[in-house]
Amino acid sequence: MTSTTRQLLASARMLLVLTVLLGVLYPAAVWAVGRVGLSGQADGSLVRRDGAVVGSSLLGQDFQGDRWFTGRPSSSAYAGSSSGGSNLAASSADQVKAVRERAAAYRAAYGVAAPADALTASASGLDPHVSPANALAQVHRVAVANGLPETAVERLVEQHTQGRVMGFLGEPRVNVLELNLALERMGR
Incomplete structure (x- = not known):
């Protein structure tokens, strides 16, 4: 295996790892924190009167x-x-x-x-x-x-x-x- 091929494989693995980490896991964690811990803020801090959104x-x-x-x-x-x-x-x-x-x-x-x-x-x-x-x-x-x-x-x-x-x-x-x-x- 040539040096260039090894570098391309290492780059492809790094791309895959970073894509999963930053493109899937991180957004999922941010979404989960918003849904579980900060659901009111994640929904826009809506104010309701008698069940209806007023602002x-x-x-x-x-x-x-x-x-x-x-x-x-x-x-x-x-x-x-x-x-x-x-x-x-x-x-x-x-x-x-x-x-x-x-x-x-x-x-x-x-x-x-x-x-x-x-x-x-x-x-x-x-x-x-x-x-x-x-x-x-x-x-x-x-x-x-x-x-x-x-x-x-x-x-x-x-x-x-x-x-x-x-x-x-x-x-x-x-x-x-x-x-x-x-x-x-x-x-x-």
Whole structure:
């Protein structure tokens, strides 16, 4: 057997071993971990109400009307098929105008300065969270529209405030879909 033939056979065996290892066993292990240990996340973190899927805890939705807490602005109109930011620089005239308009509308609606997440869209345009300050600023409007005591709605926001990931990553946040579903249950 020549040296070249031995090298070709060794290469073919290595190709077969790596194909089975990386093309079959590794994907099967990842799939099994997703199905067994993380099935909710593997299915898209779907949120259900009365057995029906109403959204995903990972995707923002456009809630209209005074009855609901509203999320961050979205440059994609919350369309998951076209997620993405506006790609406007902070100094862009269009961005400056949009932020000024949102700040004025927020101050008029809530009587306080708007937190940053009420002024700018997230990078994906689909962020499902708002800051606790943003959610708390909306409590009065939501409570009045739903005929609920402000303290009860405030407590609901506090109950749905998630802390930093692992205690130090990111900022505290409130998932708007989950908060609105809890609000709906409260009003029943």
